[in-house]
Amino acid sequence: MAPAAFGYRRHPDQDRHDPARHPVVVVGAGPVGLSLSIDLAQRGQSVVLLDDADRIGEGSRAICFSKRSLEVWDRLGVADRMLDKGVIWQVGKIFLRDAMVYRFDLLPESGHKMPAFINLQQYYAEAFLLDRVQQLPAIDLRWRNKVTGLAQHNDHAVLTIATPDGEYRLAADYVVACDGARSALRGLVGAEFEGEVFEDQFLIADVKMQAEFPTERWFWFDPPFHSGQSALLHRQPDNVWRIDLQIGADADAAVERQPENVRPRIERMLGHGDFSFEWISVYKFQCRRMQRLLHSRVIFAGDSAHQVSPFGARGANSGLEDGENLAWKLDLVLRGKAGAALLSSYDVERGQAADDNIRASTRSTDFIAPHSAQERRLRGAVLQLAKEADFAKRMVNAGRLSVPSVYDSPLSTPDAEAWAGGPKPGASMIDAPLARTDGAACYLSDAFVAAGRGFTLLHAANGAALPDGVGEIRIGRDAPLRDNAGHFAQRYDASPGAAYLLRPDGYVAARFKQPTPAALDAALARARGQA
Numbered sequence: 001m002a003p004a005a006f007g008y009r010r011h012p013d014q015d016r017h018d019p020a021r022h023p024v025v026v027v028g029a030g031p032v033g034l035s036l037s038i039d040l041a042q043r044g045q046s047v048v049l050l051d052d053a054d055r056i057g058e059g060s061r062a063i064c065f066s067k068r069s070l071e072v073w074d075r076l077g078v079a080d081r082m083l084d085k086g087v088i089w090q091v092g093k094i095f096l097r098d099a100m101v102y103r104f105d106l107l108p109e110s111g112h113k114m115p116a117f118i119n120l121q122q123y124y125a126e127a128f129l130l131d132r133v134q135q136l137p138a139i140d141l142r143w144r145n146k147v148t149g150l151a152q153h154n155d156h157a158v159l160t161i162a163t164p165d166g167e168y169r170l171a172a173d174y175v176v177a178c179d180g181a182r183s184a185l186r187g188l189v190g191a192e193f194e195g196e197v198f199e200d201q202f203l204i205a206d207v208k209m210q211a212e213f214p215t216e217r218w219f220w221f222d223p224p225f226h227s228g229q230s231a232l233l234h235r236q237p238d239n240v241w242r243i244d245l246q247i248g249a250d251a252d253a254a255v256e257r258q259p260e261n262v263r264p265r266i267e268r269m270l271g272h273g274d275f276s277f278e279w280i281s282v283y284k285f286q287c288r289r290m291q292r293l294l295h296s297r298v299i300f301a302g303d304s305a306h307q308v309s310p311f312g313a314r315g316a317n318s319g320l321e322d323g324e325n326l327a328w329k330l331d332l333v334l335r336g337k338a339g340a341a342l343l344s345s346y347d348v349e350r351g352q353a354a355d356d357n358i359r360a361s362t363r364s365t366d367f368i369a370p371h372s373a374q375e376r377r378l379r380g381a382v383l384q385l386a387k388e389a390d391f392a393k394r395m396v397n398a399g400r401l402s403v404p405s406v407y408d409s410p411l412s413t414p415d416a417e418a419w420a421g422g423p424k425p426g427a428s429m430i431d432a433p434l435a436r437t438d439g440a441a442c443y444l445s446d447a448f449v450a451a452g453r454g455f456t457l458l459h460a461a462n463g464a465a466l467p468d469g470v471g472e473i474r475i476g477r478d479a480p481l482r483d484n485a486g487h488f489a490q491r492y493d494a495s496p497g498a499a500y501l502l503r504p505d506g507y508v509a510a511r512f513k514q515p516t517p518a519a520l521d522a523a524l525a526r527a528r529g530q531a
């Protein structure tokens with residue numbers, strides 16, 4: 001797909017002597033910056049969104065978007081388009097040479113609005129997000145605005161921005177850096193990435209062809225078509241297939257990415273030459289993060305803050321989760337309804353998530369690219385055993401796929417009662433199928449949006465008085481929503497009277513078997529960073 005280009009337009013801010021002041025400036029109009037801007041705008045904030053390019057990203061880059069990301073996008077009003085265009089999948093298969101050793105299903109149960117994953121080229125995701133941005137007048141998107149300078153003050157930051165008309169300055173209460181792995185803002189705050197860059201290299205090719213492979217994730221160790229290395233295959237829309245081939249530490253990236261050198265590798269894999277290239281790149285796995293995501297008035301989200309290997313699909317998905325975690329907190333802080341403690345919890349929670357992701361990504365990278373002959377022998381034994389033995393299947397790590405982290409958070413109220421199941425404080429809500437009083441089917445995730453996407457009390461109708469400003473999802477025989485199939489009761493261990501206090505990002509702040517007004521008030525204050 002030819003990338004859509006957007007024109008630079010001079011803004012009146014550029015003619016001011018003193019910098020214009022805005023509540024939030026988001027830097028970077030990739031999936032994370034676009035989604036965060038939409039979220040903030042939907043919460044009533046005005047956002048200036050800057051991008052140094054004049055077009056959406058070329059090449060496919062991220063392709064796998066998780067259930068959690070789709071739930072975020074559903075709240076932002078864009079999931080339908082992503083689902084319509086994307087290819088839905090939930091099954092993965094792992095092969096050793098040409099024999100399958102392991103099969104997994106990422107969503108074996110029904111009753112969820114969103115699928116386990118979709119594959120969708122990043123340029124489509126960005127195009128759909130941009131269309132949504134254009135429906136929201138609160139977002140002022142400025143192309144070819146490149147951040148070149150930063151001055152931090154007590155209660156604001158001032159950015160210097162280069163444009164085709166020269167430089168201007170812009171002040172913001174908060175700047176959110178969604179400007180990607182090569183973040184200019186990370187350099188401007190003087191922060192470095194800390195972590196590992198792995199030596200092994202991978203060749204990515206997006207190949208256009210007619211093929212009958214099922215819509216599943218296929219991963220090979222030591223395949224006959226690429227001996228001694230690993231390979232990955234994913235279907236994308238428009239008959240485009242993502243192929244990742246491990247090419248080792250010594251490969252010359254500049255030579256390997258030449259189409260005439262890629263072609264024979266792909267022909268060996270497919271057994272024919274009836275394809276064309278859409279995109280080719282070579283990358284090294286990196287597992288690293290900034291030590292702090294908050295730098296005074298500049299907040300980092302997505303690849304500017306942390307990087308992981310593509311395997312596991314944690315890059316874009318964790319960036320979208322950063323955005324969702326930040327949007328409601330920034331909104332409350334900008335409204336003067338919460339203070340610095342709430343923003344600090346972004347650093348705590350998303351820092352933990354970055355560590356989880358880096359840990360998972362490092363483990364799978366070590367499995368895919370062993371460091372020594374001994375590690376390679378051990379891996380060979382695990383793969384052989386995995387054909388028969390369940391314990392060995394669990395040890396095969398070809399990049400387990402992105403799941404949301406469970407936060408050990410200062411915003412959570414620990415359980416005071418014993419629960420047999422259900423999402424615990426710090427975990428994200430789980431979807432469930434429900435019915436309205438007229439019998440129409442809906443999902444718990446729909447009810448959360450309908451309740452206003454603020455703090456929400458989700459309860460098995462208990463007559464509890466709602467704290468001020470809290471939305472409600474009431475489920476029960478005499479309530480607006482029914483749990484006819486019992487999925488809600490089972491997924492939430494929800495006996496009559498049980499209540500979950502949900503945060504605006506759908507995470508559980510607290511839960512009670514029989515809440516009292518005092519317990520709810522205390523949990524709410526804590527979840528707002530006030531305790």
Ligand SMILES: O=C(O)CCc1cccc(O)c1
Pocket residue numbers: 061062063064204217232234242244310311312313398399
């Ligand atoms: O299936 C996976 O583990 C992720 C696939 C993926 C995602 C992003 C880039 C890429 O080359 C592969």
